Amino acid sequence: MTPSRAAAVLAAQTLADDGRFLETLRARVAIATESQNAERLPDLYRYLHDEIGPAVAKMGFDYRVVDNPIAGGGPFLIATRIEDAALPTILGYGHGDVVRGIPAQWREGLDPWTITVEGERWYGRGTADNKSQHAIWLAALGEVLAARGSLGFNAKFIVETSEEIGSVGLDLLLEAEAEALSCDLLLASDGPRMLRDKVDIKLGNRGAYAFDLSVKLREGSRHSGHWGGVLEDPGLILAHALASITTPRGRILIDDWLPKSVPPRVTAALQAIHVDPSDPTLIMPEDWGEARLSRGEKMYGWTSFIVLAYVTGTPEKPINGVQPEAYARCQLRYTVDVDEARFMPALREHLDRHGFHQVEITNLPLNRFPAWRTDPDNPWVDRVLDSIEATIGYAPTLMPNSSGGLPSEIFARHLNCPVIWIPHSYGGCKQHGPDEHVLQPLMREGLGIMAGLFWDLGARDDG
Numbered sequence: 001m002t003p004s005r006a007a008a009v010l011a012a013q014t015l016a017d018d019g020r021f022l023e024t025l026r027a028r029v030a031i032a033t034e035s036q037n038a039e040r041l042p043d044l045y046r047y048l049h050d051e052i053g054p055a056v057a058k059m060g061f062d063y064r065v066v067d068n069p070i071a072g073g074g075p076f077l078i079a080t081r082i083e084d085a086a087l088p089t090i091l092g093y094g095h096g097d098v099v100r101g102i103p104a105q106w107r108e109g110l111d112p113w114t115i116t117v118e119g120e121r122w123y124g125r126g127t128a129d130n131k132s133q134h135a136i137w138l139a140a141l142g143e144v145l146a147a148r149g150s151l152g153f154n155a156k157f158i159v160e161t162s163e164e165i166g167s168v169g170l171d172l173l174l175e176a177e178a179e180a181l182s183c184d185l186l187l188a189s190d191g192p193r194m195l196r197d198k199v200d201i202k203l204g205n206r207g208a209y210a211f212d213l214s215v216k217l218r219e220g221s222r223h224s225g226h227w228g229g230v231l232e233d234p235g236l237i238l239a240h241a242l243a244s245i246t247t248p249r250g251r252i253l254i255d256d257w258l259p260k261s262v263p264p265r266v267t268a269a270l271q272a273i274h275v276d277p278s279d280p281t282l283i284m285p286e287d288w289g290e291a292r293l294s295r296g297e298k299m300y301g302w303t304s305f306i307v308l309a310y311v312t313g314t315p316e317k318p319i320n321g322v323q324p325e326a327y328a329r330c331q332l333r334y335t336v337d338v339d340e341a342r343f344m345p346a347l348r349e350h351l352d353r354h355g356f357h358q359v360e361i362t363n364l365p366l367n368r369f370p371a372w373r374t375d376p377d378n379p380w381v382d383r384v385l386d387s388i389e390a391t392i393g394y395a396p397t398l399m400p401n402s403s404g405g406l407p408s409e410i411f412a413r414h415l416n417c418p419v420i421w422i423p424h425s426y427g428g429c430k431q432h433g434p435d436e437h438v439l440q441p442l443m444r445e446g447l448g449i450m451a452g453l454f455w456d457l458g459a460r461d462d463g
Helices: 005-018 020-029 038-055 126-148 168-177 232-243 264-271 297-302 340-353 379-393 408-415 439-456
Strands: 062-066 075-082 090-094 116-120 120-123 154-160 183-187 201-202 209-217 302-312 323-334 360-363 395-401 417-423 438-439
Touching: 005 020, 005 126, 020 126, 020 395, 020 439, 038 062, 038 075, 038 126, 038 154, 090 126, 090 408, 120 126, 126 154, 126 183, 126 438, 126 439, 168 408, 168 417, 168 438, 183 395, 183 408, 201 379, 201 417, 209 232, 209 340, 232 302, 232 323, 264 297, 264 395, 340 360, 379 417, 379 439, 408 417, 438 439
Parallel strands: 090 154, 090 183, 183 417, 201 395
Antiparallel strands: 062 075, 075 154, 116 120, 120 438, 209 323, 209 360, 302 323
16 A cells, blocks of 8 residues: 555544553653752653653664763753665754642642643643653654655754753754754744644744843941931832833833844734733733834844843841842843844943943843744745645744744754744643643644654655
């Protein structure tokens, strides 16, 4: 019987229907791969050795587990299956680590390390971020291989276990392993879709840039009755400095932090996006931020400035004293259309121009990742879009980049390849929080999408 694309897609979808995919995910979620917890380092190794390694070996991959080049980082798994050096090479990526399980905060009857099925929901830590997503990649690849007997392309796969602590060591690992991981396309899955019931693809990510602002005027507090109104208050100075950065409605006033231009195809894609928070309690006023932009443009195509924390004195036990210092941790999210080299110089110039010479700026280079966006006109983009449309029957949404963080730029810089993300989760999945879950229908659809895509990437004349 001649193998067919439809049969491969159905075989992959059946994995979600008959429970086999769920059982694979159960075993992986049961390994508590908390990278934020140093005591879990053996579990990070166990995840790669006991779960991912055997799965790729079964499909004819050669693999090895590589120690992290940075102390405290988790290991990597690198797997390779070469059918013909003349064929294109597709690289997959996933992260096996998760954030802390925080079991005490989960709803009664749920446990982060045991998958609980309630209707279409599969609860468990890592179900959405990222264990199900790279499990879909591998499972779909396996069904295409079983149906066709070969892939028709070369496949490589890398799993890191430090993504939730900033992808520690990934940059150095890719530098050292660039030849081993060389590819024509990075095709991976992470993060949520924009809309639960509509497939999208993302071509990169916004960057994140963290820094501290602080004012320290003296040692120790002074009696507020004696010295209030006489001594400078660092809390007030810093509050006014922060307020000078935006309007009262959050529009950024530092011009060098903002895009000067955005490519037309990117703008068109962003204007067509409908932002669904999947949470009726989230209010998004139209006049917040850059009011002239749509919500999609604000979230995916513009710069945001956020105060992550602000402290002066001891909030848990206030005392009657003029405080000696104040501190704020801040973050920018930005696109490739902005020059990040100007972020801190422009901030310093802005603060000085407004008289805030006492405010010190501290860079936080470890809490940072760069922005990246694959050119929407790259031929791989339309190839992926066309394949997905052939599977689901409608054109998926083209997202120029995600709003959150992904290691797109690191791969693109070291491997000189386009990067495309196909997420299989949704906005209400509660990743990083209690009650994280995925939806069985999205798992089924994701398996079918990826099987169809792998079939098309390896198609010659076999249907």
